[in-house]
Amino acid sequence: MSRLKRLIVEIHRHSLWQIVGIYLGGAWLAYEIIQGITEGRGLPEWLPAFALVLLVIGLPFVVATAFVREDAAPPPLEPSTPEAEAAAAQAQAEARREAVGRRRFLTLRNAVASFVVALAVWGVVATGWMLFGERAVATEDGRKSIAVLPFENLSGNEEAEPFTNGIHDDILTQLYKIADLTPISRTSVMEYRSTTKNLRQIANELGVATVLEGGVQRSGHRVRINVQLIDARTDEHMWAETYDLELTTENIFAIQTDVARRIAEALRATLSPEEDEQIAARPTDNLQAYDYYLRGREQRPTGPADRYIRIAMYEKAVELDPGFAQAYAALANSHISMYWWYLDRTGERLASAKAAVDRALQLEPDLPGGHNALGAYYSAIKDFERARHHTLIALAGEPNNAGFVIQLAGAQARRGEWTQAIASFKRATVLNPRSPGAFWNTAAALQFVRQYAEAEQYFDRAISLGPAGTFAYVAKARLYLAWHGEVDRARRMLDDAPRQMAVRDILGGNISGSRWLFRTLSYGLPETVDTLTLESLSSDSVTYYFAKADLYGVGGPTEVAIACYDSARAVLERRVESEPEEARIRSLLGIAYAGLGDRAGAIREGTRAVELLPVSRDAMDGPEMLAHLSEMYVMLGDYDLAIDQLEVLLSIPSWLSAAWLEVDPLWAPLRDHPRFQALVEEYAQPASN
Numbered sequence: 001m002s003r004l005k006r007l008i009v010e011i012h013r014h015s016l017w018q019i020v021g022i023y024l025g026g027a028w029l030a031y032e033i034i035q036g037i038t039e040g041r042g043l044p045e046w047l048p049a050f051a052l053v054l055l056v057i058g059l060p061f062v063v064a065t066a067f068v069r070e071d072a073a074p075p076p077l078e079p080s081t082p083e084a085e086a087a088a089a090q091a092q093a094e095a096r097r098e099a100v101g102r103r104r105f106l107t108l109r110n111a112v113a114s115f116v117v118a119l120a121v122w123g124v125v126a127t128g129w130m131l132f133g134e135r136a137v138a139t140e141d142g143r144k145s146i147a148v149l150p151f152e153n154l155s156g157n158e159e160a161e162p163f164t165n166g167i168h169d170d171i172l173t174q175l176y177k178i179a180d181l182t183p184i185s186r187t188s189v190m191e192y193r194s195t196t197k198n199l200r201q202i203a204n205e206l207g208v209a210t211v212l213e214g215g216v217q218r219s220g221h222r223v224r225i226n227v228q229l230i231d232a233r234t235d236e237h238m239w240a241e242t243y244d245l246e247l248t249t250e251n252i253f254a255i256q257t258d259v260a261r262r263i264a265e266a267l268r269a270t271l272s273p274e275e276d277e278q279i280a281a282r283p284t285d286n287l288q289a290y291d292y293y294l295r296g297r298e299q300r301p302t303g304p305a306d307r308y309i310r311i312a313m314y315e316k317a318v319e320l321d322p323g324f325a326q327a328y329a330a331l332a333n334s335h336i337s338m339y340w341w342y343l344d345r346t347g348e349r350l351a352s353a354k355a356a357v358d359r360a361l362q363l364e365p366d367l368p369g370g371h372n373a374l375g376a377y378y379s380a381i382k383d384f385e386r387a388r389h390h391t392l393i394a395l396a397g398e399p400n401n402a403g404f405v406i407q408l409a410g411a412q413a414r415r416g417e418w419t420q421a422i423a424s425f426k427r428a429t430v431l432n433p434r435s436p437g438a439f440w441n442t443a444a445a446l447q448f449v450r451q452y453a454e455a456e457q458y459f460d461r462a463i464s465l466g467p468a469g470t471f472a473y474v475a476k477a478r479l480y481l482a483w484h485g486e487v488d489r490a491r492r493m494l495d496d497a498p499r500q501m502a503v504r505d506i507l508g509g510n511i512s513g514s515r516w517l518f519r520t521l522s523y524g525l526p527e528t529v530d531t532l533t534l535e536s537l538s539s540d541s542v543t544y545y546f547a548k549a550d551l552y553g554v555g556g557p558t559e560v561a562i563a564c565y566d567s568a569r570a571v572l573e574r575r576v577e578s579e580p581e582e583a584r585i586r587s588l589l590g591i592a593y594a595g596l597g598d599r600a601g602a603i604r605e606g607t608r609a610v611e612l613l614p615v616s617r618d619a620m621d622g623p624e625m626l627a628h629l630s631e632m633y634v635m636l637g638d639y640d641l642a643i644d645q646l647e648v649l650l651s652i653p654s655w656l657s658a659a660w661l662e663v664d665p666l667w668a669p670l671r672d673h674p675r676f677q678a679l680v681e682e683y684a685q686p687a688s689n
Contacts, residue, residue, distance in 0.1 A: 144267040145208040146229075147184040148172050150193040154217035154224070164216040166294030167225065167256070171212075174260035174279045176398040177368075180269035184208060185402035188434035203232030207433055210238065210267060212259075223247045225255055229266050239266045249290055253282045278397060289321035296330060304343050310334050318359075328360035329369035336376045345579060353377050368397030372404050379411060382618055387411040402431035406441060416619035418449050418653060429458075436466030440475060447475075448620070449653045452483040452685065473497040478517050478655070483685060485659035491521055514543075516655070519550040520664045542568050542588065549595055554665045557597070565595030583613035584621070587628040594632040602632045615652060623654035634669060643675045650683045658683040 148171060153164040168186075175183040184206050192202055199211050214227040228240035239262055245251040260279045264271045284290050296313030299306050314331035318324055335353035338344040357377055360370035375391035378384070388411040395404045409424035425442040432438040443458035459476040466472065477490040545568035553561025572589040579585055590605035606629040615622035630645035649656045658680040661667045670676040 144180065144210070144269050145182040145184070146175065146210045146212060146263065146267065147189050147202065147206045147208045148175065148212045149189055149202070149214075151213075152215040154215045155219065160216070160218045162294045162298040163218055163291070165298055166290075167216050167252070168214070169297065170253075170256050171214075171259050173398070173401075174256055175263065176401040177275050177278050178260065178264055178269055178271060179275065179399045180271070181264065181267065181400060182208075182431070183400050185432035185435065187402070187437075188432050191434055199230060199232045199235065205434065207430075209233060212263065218247065221247050223252065227259055229263060239263075247287070249282065249285050249287050252287075252290070283326045284321050284324045286321040286324070289317045289324050289327065292317040292320065293324065293327045293330065296327075296334075301334075301337060307334060307338055307343065311338075318356075323363055325360045325363035325367050326369055328356045328363070329367060329373045332356035332360065332373040333369075333376055336373065336380050339380050340376075345582070350377075350380065353380075366393075366397065368394040368401070368404070370394075371397075372401075372407060375407055375411065379407070379414075382414075382613070384411045384414045384618070388415065400431060402428050402435075402438065405431060406438070409441070409445070413445055413448070414618050414620050416615075416653075418445070418619075421445055422449070429461075434465055436462040436469060436472060439465065440472055443479075444475065447479055447482065448655065450482070450657065450685070452479060455479055456483075470497050474514070474517065477521070481517065481520055481660045481663060482655065482657040483659060485663040487520060487663050490517070494521070515546055515550060516660065516664055516666075518547055519554065519666060520660070522551060542571050545571070546588070546591070550666075553595060555668070557595070561595060565592045568592045569596065581612060583609040583625055586612065587625050590632050591628055591635070594635040597636075599636050602636060606632045619653065623649055623652060623656070627654070627656055631666060634666060637669075639670055639673055640675070642670065643673065643679065646676075647679060650679060657685070659685060 148168065151164050151168040153161050155164070172183060172186055175181055188206060195202065197205075203209065203211055209232060211230050211232050212227060213230065214225065217224040222245070224242065224244045226240075226242040229238045230236070231238055241259075241262065243251075243255045243258075245255070257280050261271065261276070263269075284293070292313050296310045296317065299310040299313060301307045301310060311331065311334045314327050314334060317327040318331060321327070332353045335349055335356060339346075339349045339353065353373075354377055357370060357373040360367055360373065364370060371390040372394035375387045375389075375394060378387035378390065388408065391404060391408045391411055395401065395408060398404060405424055405428045409421045409428065412418075412421035412424060422442065422445050425438075425445050429435075429438045429442055439458045439462035443455045443462060446452075446455035446458060456476070456479060459472055459479060462472040463469075463476070473493055473496065477493040480486045480490040480493060545564040549561045549564035549568070552558045552564070569589065569592040572585055572592060575582070575585045576589060586605045587609035590602045590609065593599075593601035593605060606625075609625045610622075610629055613622050613625050615626070626645050626649050630642045630649070633639070633642035633645065646656075646661070650658060661676075662671070662680060667676075
């Protein structure tokens with residue numbers, strides 16, 4: 001008999017088909033039940049898959065036990081008589097039947113045991129999650145978690161949309177003031193407007209235990225607001241209320257105060273007397289001024305025009321109510337954002353911001369939004385000590401405001417307080433768990449201190465939350481260059497972007513990190529040079545000139561590179577005249593001079609930039625000035641001076657790394673230098689797994 005035939009006979013003799021069939025049928029039924037239990041209890045989505053894995057693991061044990069060998073029959077008795085021989089034969093037959101029965105019993109018993117063990121392990125994990133997992137979600141640092149979903153506009157017209165959103169935002173702001181709560185930021189909840197997801201799914205994605213829903217109807221001189229607080233785990237209503245009142249500022253703010261108090265009570269959150277006083281404050285008595293304030297806040301700054309409209313709305317609000325401190329603070333922030341994002345870097349813009357924030361704090365010295373605006377003002381002028389100080393005051397009033405936390409993290413990072421900064425950035429991801437920017441900021445900070453493995457995880461999360469964006473893909477490509485100098489992997493990262501990466505996408509954002517990335521990935525690729533046109537970067541001619549000069553000039557001056565450096569020089573000299581204290585402009589001008597062979601001009605501008613913005617003043621932009629100075633020395637052939645700057649850069653947090661130095665073509669002239677080789681070896685990252 002062949003081996004295959006013997007195997008089939010053994011399988012049949014041991015009833016393996018029946019046992020496996022019963023086990024698989026039971027496993028399928030159990031999986032269906034587990035899926036229902038998971039959905040019905042708000043358990044994590046991976047639990048059904050975990051159960052399936054356990055059931056699959058149990059199958060080999062079922063198969064193995066099916067081949068348990070029969071107990072050996074007792075040895076035959078020495079037949080002395082025919083009666084004894086018959087008795088011996090009967091005894092052997094009974095022994096065989098008993099062994100077969102025991103074998104089958106053992107097989108069924110072990111099959112059931114495997115099944116029960118798999119379900120028991122799953123049950124322990126599920127029960128642990130219900131007892132402890134949700135508790136961890138619901139009480140981050142001992143605080144109660146809540147998401148306030150976008151309110152529904154029940155007024156029947158789009159004109160009421162800013163008012164509806166304003167009520168939602170103001171209730172969120174009230175909750176920001178209660179330290180014993182963890183309310184999710186507006187950015188994260190707004191994606192659930194008109195969602196088809198159920199509350200359990202939303203709560204799981206946001207990491208909260210409770211959800212507030214509501215609707216607003218504004219009609220003539222009356223307003224109707226309905227709200228309901230729901231336990232997302234059970235779908236039970238914890239509290240609900242409908243307010244139907246005359247449309248006055250007194251009533252509007254009284255509703256917001258009552259909602260905040262009732263939520264705190266329902267969640268058993270401690271509400272201090274100071275917090276209760278803050279949420280009871282009425283920012284304005286002028287309903288029209290409040291309307292303009294809400295319209296300004298509704299105007300999300302997606303471009304320069306939106307920022308100008310927002311400023312106009314806030315200016316109208318303070319014109320109608322000169323005592324409206326919150327509107328002054330919002331106006332100050334809008335001016336500062338114009339300056340920060342290089343839309344208007346004039347002294348007049350800064351003066352307007354300072355006047356508005358001073359007025360806000362004159363009216364309300366403890367206003368959290370006012371101190372946040374003052375912190376932003378000091379960040380803009382790079383006084384990060386005072387920026388941190390005032391942002392901490394703002395957070396004392398609104399400890400759960402994700403925007404305030406991000407601003408604090410930025411000030412801490414620029415002061416070189418990296419441990420505190422990273423903790424603050426991570427705190428922002430808890431308050432704003434659906435924001436790609438919150439995760440990108442955390443990843444960038446981790447990359448700056450060269451914690452590349454953890455940075456990669458945060459970049460991945462940023463990409464998963466905002467897959468349509470391109471900036472995170474660019475940032476992650478820079479990560480791979482800095483981590484292990486993986487040029488091909490960085491290129492593949494850009495290939496994975498949702499659309500073909502354009503030159504302007506790669507060169508956007510931080511000019512040094514982007515220039516280094518573009519130069520490293522594009523060097524030697526003629527097709528990249530051919531697609532690089534001034535029109536593709538019409539908003540920034542300097543970026544265009546430097547990018548093209550990098551491609552044509554690395555390895556020695558060329559006619560095209562010299563022409564590009566000269567064009568950049570002309571633009572930058574005009575900008576230095578109007579902004580003489582702007583370190584970045586002087587630093588870039590120094591590179592242009594170096595490209596033109598003007599050693600004196602390059603060193604003058606490069607060293608002046610380092611003086612204006614030393615690392616001690618700004619731990620994030622200061623290293624960039626040193627990197628630019630090192631570039632100038634390489635371009636001028638002063639290799640030891642270039643290495644002097646690199647020694648400092650690699651010893652402190654910065655974008656630059658030993659691995660990147662080895663693949664960026666700019667630094668090729670240094671690679672045979674003993675000091676450079678020793679430096680790269682000293683700061684090399686351990687090989688990845």
